[in-house]
Amino acid sequence: LxxxxxxxxxxxxxxxxxxxxxxxxxxxxxxxxxxxxxxxxxxxxxxxxxxxxxxxxxxxxxxxxxxxxxxxxxxxxxxxxxxxxxxxxxxxxxxxxxxxxxxxxxxxxxxxxxxxxxxxxxxxxxxxxxxxxxxxxxxxxxxxxxxxxxxxxxxxxxxxxxxxxxxxxxxxxxxxxxxxxxxxxxxxxxxxxxxxxxxxxxxxxxxxxxxxxxxxxxxxxxxxxxxxxxxxxxxxxxxxxxxxxxxxxxxxxxxxxxxxxxxxxxxxxNSQSENGQTLEQHGESDVEDSVGSLGTNVVIIGNRIDLQEPSLGRSSSPNTSVPNEDNTDSGSRRHENNSRHLKGNWLSYWQHEVGHTSSQFNIKQIRLLGFSGHGNSVRSLITLDNENSFLSASRDKTVKVWSLRSMGDGSTT
Known part of the structure; x- marks a missing residue:
């Protein structure tokens, strides 16, 4: 579905x-x-x-x-x-x-x-x-x-x-x-x-x-x-x-x-040089307040120390460094809950049905799930409105609720 x-x-x-x-x-x-x-x-x-x-x-x-x-x-x-x-x-x-x-x-x-x-x-x-x-x-x-x-x-x-x-x-x-x-x-x-x-x-x-x-x-x-x-x-x-x-x-x-x-x-x-000259012309009054500098990205303005990011002039470009494995997971991401991953008979059935447009289910005699718990033969089955559960009534006078989910490889009971 x-x-x-x-x-x-x-x-x-x-x-x-x-x-x-x-x-x-x-x-x-x-x-x-x-x-x-x-x-x-x-x-x-x-x-x-x-x-x-x-x-x-x-x-x-x-x-x-x-x-x-x-x-x-x-x-x-x-x-x-x-x-x-x-x-x-x-x-x-x-x-x-x-x-x-x-x-x-x-x-x-x-x-x-x-x-x-x-x-x-x-x-x-x-x-x-x-x-x-x-x-x-x-x-x-x-x-x-x-x-x-x-x-x-x-x-x-x-x-x-x-x-x-x-x-x-x-x-x-x-x-x-x-x-x-x-x-x-x-x-x-x-x-x-x-x-x-x-x-x-x-x-x-x-x-x-x-x-x-x-x-x-x-x-x-x-x-x-x-x-x-x-x-x-x-x-x-x-x-x-x-x-x-x-x-x-x-x-x-x-x-x-x-x-x-x-x-x-x-x-x-060239663009960086032009922008630098423009900023220098417009910022002369601010520079006059500076009494010194430490390094290339540390500037003392009055009684305040500013750390400035170095301008590379390439901010519009995407990141050109090779990402770390921590940032990309490097394909090592694994899902913790894989109990419902398609495998075995479930995968075979899904492969057969995925390309079909028919609205009717055809199990093709493929075993998907087994249900064990009654002490005698089953007399009645009733599906519930939530579409993935059903009730079973047995001759042993018990009624059980079952969950129908794609789990395991088809041999799950």
């Missing part, structure tokens, strides 16, 4: 949180739709906490892959919002997956069916985003969040596949500028051409002027999104985690990414 009537509708509701004008606007590294989606995400993760990670494996991830696949064929406003919402859901559910389950899903499902197609969608020049630049930027931001979350959970072998996906992501910066990286031989040119041809499920090329116009506008969108700021704040966590030598070895357009990062830092320094 939860999978049919609650979580399925919650997934639709999550997409609606990012639909409409303004929901994809970015403010301080967050989307405006994130506030509306917070309660829906809490409900979806609460379902996972109650019934286990199989809800993610068998319902959330397939729904995410389906939405991205449909969006690559024909991108509409609703599918555009759905892609953003489901990528948000993936990064939000990552801590709820066990290490063993994540290992099974990492390559074949998460990278191949979700992150890879989403990457080809956001870098495609064969179709325009209905929401234009803000919508494409929203998809990029949520995909980068997913890659950062995967980075913290990846094993040594999985890091190789993840770095390959990250390398393909950064090739979009070259594609946005119409560049083929020089200095890496003919192999790099062929790699970029191969990447350009990866939009296999996108709408086919058109030889008409309309097709050229779409491609030109799509390149403008891509160039607006894949800018210096995105290169910087997406690259720094990867470089801090994998190390600069591995990034240099893996990224085909490493020199371009480093150049974009340097340009962003330079623009921040």
């Amino acid at each position: 939860t999978a049919t009537h609650l979580s399925r509708n919650l997934l639709r509701m999550l997409s609606l949180c990012y639909a409409g004008q303004g929901c994809s606007q970015v403010h301080q590294s967050q989307l405006q739709g994130d506030d509306s989606a917070a309660s829906v995400l809490q409900c979806l993760t609460s379902i996972v906490g109650l019934y286990g990670e199989q809800f993610i494996v068998l319902q959330y991830l397939p729904a995410t892959a389906d939405v991205i696949s449909l969006a690559r064929k024909k991108l509409t406003s609703s599918l555009e919002a759905g892609v953003v919402a489901h990528l948000m859901l993936l990064s939000h559910c990552m801590p709820h997956l066990s290490d063993n389950t994540l290992h099974q899903l990492f390559q074949e499902v998460i990278l191949s069916r979700v992150c890879g197609p989403a990457l080809r969608l956001l870098s495609s020049t064969r179709q325009l985003f209905p929401g234009h630049v803000p919508a494409r930027r929203a998809v990029v931001l949520k995909l980068v969040d997913c890659l950062h979350a995967l980075m913290l959970r990846a094993t040594t072998q999985q890091k190789i596949a993840l770095v390959h996906t990250i390398s393909r992501f950064y090739l979009a910066f070259s594609k946005a500028r119409g560049q083929h990286e020089e200095g890496r031989g003919d192999d790099q040119v062929s790699k970029v051409k191969e990447y350009d041809a990866a939009d296999s499920f996108s709408p086919p090329h058109s030889n008409t002027a309309d097709g050229d116009c779409i491609k030109s506008k799509a390149l403008e969108e891509l160039a607006s999104v894949m800018n210096e700021e995105l290169a910087y704040w997406s690259y720094i966590p990867f470089a801090n985690f994998f190390g600069e030598p591995l990034m240099e070895q893996s990224l085909k357009n490493y020199s371009l990414i480093k150049q974009l990062c340097a340009e962003y830092l330079q623009s921040c320094d």
Whole structure:
């Protein structure tokens, strides 16, 4: 009942949180739709906490892959919002997956069916985003969040596949500028051409002027999104985690990414200098009251000592440090009460029923629960109005109240 009537509708509701004008606007590294989606995400993760990670494996991830696949064929406003919402859901559910389950899903499902197609969608020049630049930027931001979350959970072998996906992501910066990286031989040119041809499920090329116009506008969108700021704040966590030598070895357009990062830092320094001069001009009267200073962030003003935060000029950028395990749980979050997690016969029955639309129950002769306590045969069963309890009357002249819950693996009595 939860999978049919609650979580399925919650997934639709999550997409609606990012639909409409303004929901994809970015403010301080967050989307405006994130506030509306917070309660829906809490409900979806609460379902996972109650019934286990199989809800993610068998319902959330397939729904995410389906939405991205449909969006690559024909991108509409609703599918555009759905892609953003489901990528948000993936990064939000990552801590709820066990290490063993994540290992099974990492390559074949998460990278191949979700992150890879989403990457080809956001870098495609064969179709325009209905929401234009803000919508494409929203998809990029949520995909980068997913890659950062995967980075913290990846094993040594999985890091190789993840770095390959990250390398393909950064090739979009070259594609946005119409560049083929020089200095890496003919192999790099062929790699970029191969990447350009990866939009296999996108709408086919058109030889008409309309097709050229779409491609030109799509390149403008891509160039607006894949800018210096995105290169910087997406690259720094990867470089801090994998190390600069591995990034240099893996990224085909490493020199371009480093150049974009340097340009962003330079623009921040210039902005900081201009702001500093303005503050100095307007604050001369306050500075006259200062009788001394200690260090660079301690200032004595009159008889008061002020501790000032150092200004880096990059406050508008998202956090670029690798999160600690304490802040992200690094996937180690485990639910204390897992007695109702789907397993055994309960999982088999749920897998069979989750995709069906029939309103009738069909147990398929699968043992789910056993009830023992009467000393003689049962004469009557009566269901109660709370829908998860019933009464039984026996020939031993006793009446018992039973609770019907999905517990154990099917052998519970």
